Each structure stands twice: as C-alpha cells, then as structure tokens.
Amino acid sequence: MTQQEKTDYKETLNLPRTEFPMQARLPQREPVRFAQWEAEGLSARIVAQHANDPVFCLHDGPPYANGAIHIGHALNKILKDVLIRYKAMSGHKAYYRPGFDCHGLPIEQKVLQKLGGKARKLSPVEIRAECRRYAQKWVDTQREEFKRLGVGGDWDNAYLTMSHETSLGILRAFRDLVARGVVRRGMRPNYWDPVFRTVLAEAEIEYATHVSDSIYVKFPLTEGEAVAGLAGLANVSLVIWTTMAST
Amino acid sequence: MLRSGAEHYVVARELAESFRxxxxxxxxxxxxxxxxxxxxxxTCRHPIFDDRASLIILGTHVTLDAGTGCVHTAPGHGLDDFHVGQQYGLDVFVPVDEAGQFTADFPAMAGVGVFDANPRIIEMLGQKGLLLHAGKIEHQYPHSWRSHKPIIFRATEQWFIDLEVGRIRQLALQAIDQIRWIPEWGRDRIYNMVESRPDWCISRQRAWGVPIPAIRSKATGAVVLDVRILDTVLEVMARKGEDAWWTEPLRDFWPEGFICQETGETSPDQFEKLYDILDVWFDSGATSIAVCEADPKLTMPADLYLEGGDQHRGWFQTSLLLRIAARGEAPFRAAMTHGWVLDGQGEAMSKSKGNVIAPQEIVQTMGADGLRLWVVSEDYRADLTISQDILRRVADAYRRIRNTFKFLIGNLSDFDPERDALPVAELEEFDRWIISALNRLIEKVRHAYERYEFHRIYHLIHNFCSVQLSALYLDVIKDRLYCSAPGDMTRRSAQTACHHLLHNLVRMVAPILVFTADEVWGFARLGPESNVHLASFPTPNESWAAPDLEEKWERLLELRSEVSRVLEEARREKRIGHSLEAAVEISSADEAEVAFLRKNIEILKDLFIVSAVQVQHLQTLESPGRSVTAAAAAGRKCQRCWMIDPAVGQDSAHPGLCGRCLDVIKRIG
Structure with missing residues (x-):
C-alpha cells in the first residue's frame, strides 16, 4: 500500500467542507456585523416584519447617564434584548426604545466639582448647559457600549429625559398632577445633605457606620404635675436615651 | 421607676437593667x-431651653431594643417625630439652617454645625446635672449617597405628591395585586413599601432638572402653583426651551387676566419665580406619560418593566405612583427583576476590593456573545456570580456550541434541502430518534423562553450539543456522512437530520448568541430570511415526536454506555486502539433481549462505532444476565473507512477496501 493510494481514498470521502471558522474572533468581527445590521436598518425591519402580530411592549428603565456601563447595566440590557428578540421571533411586534436618565444631583454635583471655584460665578442656565454637555457625553458613550453588546432597538430615537420633547412631557405630567390636586406644599423633615444643602430622596440615602454619642438625659418632671403613682415623690425625672444630643 | 439616692427615674420596665x-x-x-x-x-422641664416645657407624649415608634423606652421628640428633625408630633399638635421647630448649623433660634449654638454642637450640648447637660451617662456607640447611620457624609433631618418647605388625596396609595396597592411580579416575592416587597411610605417629596433645590414653575407673592409670601400658569409655561417652553423659566421674566408666563386665587393679586410684578426642580425620580417615573404616550409605537400600560431588584423602591414604585396619580392606572402589567452581579466568592464588586469585572473587558476577550452566554447561564432571579473561572467555563460552552454548528454546516455543503431532503417519516431510525429529541428540545426551550427562565435554555442547549449531539449522534453518523456515496439515501437521511438540527438550533440560540447565530445563518444559507433575526422561532412539530423510538433508544443507549466501558478497558489494556478495531460480543440470558438486539444488529455496529457486533443467547449466564466483551476484530483495516473487515484484500483492483467502500468507489466511479 503506497501513500498515493491512501490519499486517493481520502478524496473519495465526503469530509466536512466549510469556511465557517472555528476561531470565532468575536471581538474583531462582531462590531462589523453590528454596523452592517445598522446600515440595513435591521431593528426596524424586525418590527416591520411583525407589524400585524400582537404588540409586546417593554418600556426601558433609563440608566443614569454619568459613567461607563458596568456589569449590572450589561446584564439588564442583555436580558431585555434576549427577551425582545424572542418575542419578535415568536410572533410579536416588539418595538424597543432605549432611554437615558439625564437630570439630577449626581450629574450636577460632578459638574460642579469639575468646575471648582468657577461654579459660583455661573448662572443656573450656564450650569445647566454644562450638565447637559456632561450628560450627553455619557449618553453617547453608553449608547455605543450597549450597541457593542449586540443590543438591538431604536437607538437613533433613544429617549433622553433632558431632551426638549421629554422634559416638556415630564412637565406636562406634573401639570396633570397639579390639576388633579395631588401636589401639595408642606413642611417636612427630610433627609438633608448639609454639604450639598439639599433635600435627598430616600433612594439617595446609604447607610454607613458612624460613631455617635450615646447619652442618657434626665427630663425632670415639672413641679406640681399630679401623676398617679408618683404622689409624694420628689425629684422625678423621665430618662431619655439618644445618639444625637442636638435634637 | 427606679430610685437612686434622692432621685427617681422613670424608664421602661424591660430596659431597667440595661439602664442601671x-x-x-x-x-x-x-x-x-x-x-x-x-x-x-x-410636662417636663426642657433640659436646654429653660423657658420651654417638654410635653410628654406617647408613640408606638419607640422600640425596646435599646435605650430607656423614652426618647426626645423633635418634629422638625425626624420623620417619626414629625408624625407623632402632628398627632399632639407640636410645633415644627427648625433651629438648623441649610448648612446644618444652628440658627439664632438657639443662641448658645448659633453658627455651630449640628455634629460639632453635640459635645458642647453634652457639656451643657452635664453642667446642669441632667446628664446621667455619656458614651459612644457605633451604628448604621444614614449618609448622603453623593457626599458620603452623615445627613441630618431638617424640616423645610417642599412640594409633595400627597398619597392620600385621590386615594393614590389605595389605588396603587390595588394595582400591585393586579400586576404579575417576577419573581413573585416582588409583590410583597413593593406592597409593604407603598403601604408604609411617606408622601413623595418631589422638589429639589438644584438647577439640573425640570423646573417646578411655582411663584411667590412678594407681599404675603404665599407660594402659588397654578395650572393656568403651568399651561403658559408649557407653551413658552415649547418655543424657547426649558431654560426659559430661568431666563425669561415672569410676565412672559403670565396668563391673560390671571388673578391669583390665594392672594387676589393680578400682576406678575407682585410675584417672584421660585426655582425648585423636580426630583430626578419624577423624571423617570413620568416617562410612561412623557415618552410612551407621545410615541405611537409604544403602548401603555406596557407589557413588561424589567430592572434590577432595587427598583421596587425606585423606578417601579415612582412609575406606578405617578401613573396612578395622573391616569388612575398602573404603567405595566408585569414587572421582572434581576439580582446583583457578585464576584466568584459571592462578594459585591467594588473598586476598593479590586474585584470589578467590566463588561468592556469581557467583550474584548470573549465577544458580546460570550458575555451574553454568561448572562443566560446564570439564574438572574437570584444574585449572579462572575469570575475568570466562570467565564472560562462559559467560553468552553460557547466553543462546544460553535463546534456543533461548524460540524453541521460542514456536512451540509453538498446538501440542498429542496432537492435532497427526505421526509422525516422516511429517515433512518436513528435520525428519526434525534429529530424526536430535537422536537422535545424545541418544546422545552420555548417553554423556558416563555417563562423567562433563560438559564434553563443555556443548560438545555449546552447539554443537547455536548451529550446528545457531540458525544453521540454526530459521532455515530460520521461513518454514514463521510464514507457513503454522496447521494446515498442513508447519507441523505443523516443530512436531512443535520439540516433540521442546524435550522432549529440556530434560531433557538439567536436571541442569545445574536452574532454567532447570524454568522451561521449566512454560512449555511438557511434563508429565505436574509438575517436569522428576521426568521421565526422554531415551533414543535407533532409529526416529529416519536415516543416509541425514544423508549427503544433509551435501551440501546444504556447498552452503549456499557459497551463504551468495556471498550475503554480494552483500550487501556492495549488490546485495541481505536474503537473501530474492536469486535463486540454481547451475551444475554434474556431471550427477549437477544431477540431485540438481533433485530437491531445493523444499528449496533454504528452505534458502538466498532467493526463487528455479535449477539448470543447464553442460558447459563448469571445475574445481571448480560455480559459484554470486546476483542480485536478479525480481518484487515479498510484504508478508506478504517473499519476492520474480512473482505479487505479480496478485490484485486482495490485490495485496501472493505466490501462497502468497494461498492461506493464503484458507484462514484
């Protein structure tokens, strides 16, 4: 048996033939494919394909636009994308419009920190412009990062809470609440940040270890108060315990 | 009541000992x-303000886990204090300014920060003989999430959404019971939060947000928030943008003929604008109105909100309260939450611990599909874990799946489903068996998708590719695929099965492995859709189910495991090399089994990937009633298919070939 004969037989076998690479090279090739999808308007085509199917609407909770995405963001958007793609493939009109949360203290604080002493000379409108630039930068970053995860959707039409349209919509919602009489003015103890001199939401509170005083204080009962069980006793005090002497 | 010397102290009975x-x-x-x-x-004497008396009040908010059962109440500086103070009509006394410093209302401490004042107040109490004990305690205290400094409680004038007016709280609680919460415990969590939460304070004293266009009468100080003014503000802003509230004079927002109901004043000059903005949670909470109602492509209520498990307290709640308040309905029919991502040890990730794994890094090494596969490999309903080890396992799983695709694509290069596919009912039995297993897989995967149990999909697909395909089916059919004549019916049968496997598997993983699936779709020309994401999800096909075959093949596969063990042993003892060099002999005392195996003898050789199988009935065999032995097969190795066959060498033109290969060579010329 010669080598020649062996080779001949090999050629008579129907061995697998494909250019499909075992080396996926995903980091290099995925962005190219995604760009292709975008050029073809794939997300819109998927929705159009299912135009007559039942609607499945997932409304996107907007991530806060003040940093690069972390693994939690990735998890959230990937779960949404898996779900929406399944819904589309299984016969739903599943339009997905991502959003970004752009207003608020964290961004304003960051901007004020960056501006440093200059901030005090700026008007609210100028500070707002800085905040807008800052938020827009992170919106653009996060959008690209989410796309890089293969997340489909109407990215060109993503909603920004700071956009003119959406801000007006938010104010319109507020107007409706005022009209319904559910908005009231009131005094209230709130979580108060003495550094930033502002009320904080419950969601803006984090608990951390703090060393406080622990004091027991006498509140002497006013002379002449007649209390059953205390008749005839002098020097009666209620004793309170507190960790905050000042209040 | 305790006596100590001439003093009498009133404390809670349960805490007397710890107090002593x-x-x-x-x-x-x-x-x-x-x-x-x-x-x-x-009343008691106030320990600080000699001219004030302290009213003794009763409250249920004081607990017995520390202290004396008595507390001092400052309605201006604590929420519980505020509520109980309201019941007793206590004044809201706020001697603390915006910077957390005492005001002139507390002359002795004016200008001193609250935290700095503590030791000085304690000193005062000591001097007055009112301090029984002063120590230190380490406890969890609320801090600002931005400044990371301890906060104080301070009463200020704010805007609230009143949850009792319009029965918002009641309606929200009712709505919560109509919503599907995934996982189910979400219902209790948000229900309890909404039930007990205070009114929602929606104003902030900042610049970066949506303005609250309230005005204040210069003369009376009355603060006015009026729908008519809001309407003109909306009109002006539509033209000039939101900054207009800061830049334009109040008269530009003044409705024609506006008379302030509270003050009777009619001129904008009598008022000043206030510049509070809306809480950022109001923004996102209002998107059901601001975004969804304005976009015909979105519907309200939405089918689903899907966020992290902390949003029962955040977005789910604000969205719900806001829409209930504005529209009287919930914004979503179902709310689904996922857990936190922890490191391999189950620890939270933080920069300081240095255990942060960034998605950007994963994408650079494993691609987005790798990261996506990790996401579905974990049960998101609980906390998820990620580490380099876990990612390596996911990468292995990815390669297994990719390899399966590559094998299937490679073996379909000469297969045109239109021309070559056989009806499933006419396939070889083993092929019908795998199609039946595929059908079951489709059922299970669909079910898991429907229930949002993505981790089950991962396990189902991975298991199918590695156990049923790679280690069994694809291995067994190689001989038919490679060695038969290209157009041989048994080969077309295997290819038909491969085609169905590929066409269905790729669509089942498409929502997860978005890039890889589309790559496969293109290579395999599976169309007619130009993109896998335009294709439909596989549906189970009743005609594919073959429960009778599944039972039979379960028996054969059990036997196969036994044969594999015997072959492995023979290999270890160097009696054979490749399994194709072996002849297997199965002896059984069970006549029915012998008959069953003999009937399927043709399948067995393929199934075991050996060159010969013999089955014999052996009455004398003791329990377990079956024995399997392996020996070197008789004959020479076919140079084409590597099977050992006595026929090799009998043909003078092709002395290296077995009978089957000889036949194939003659057919393909």
Missing part, C-alpha cells in the same frame, strides 16, 4: 410603677 448598668446605678431598686397613660400630656 449603662448609667452605673448599681442596685437602684424599683420603687414603683407608672402607667404611661398617666404621664400623657404632662
């Missing part, structure tokens, strides 16, 4: 009992 110890009162005896009811509305 803390204050070093030795054996101070209990000398009487006081019913708290008898103390209600009596």
């Amino acid at each position: 110890q803390a204050c070093g009162l030795g054996e101070a005896p209990v000398v009487g009992r006081v019913n708290p009811k008898d103390l209600e509305r009596k």
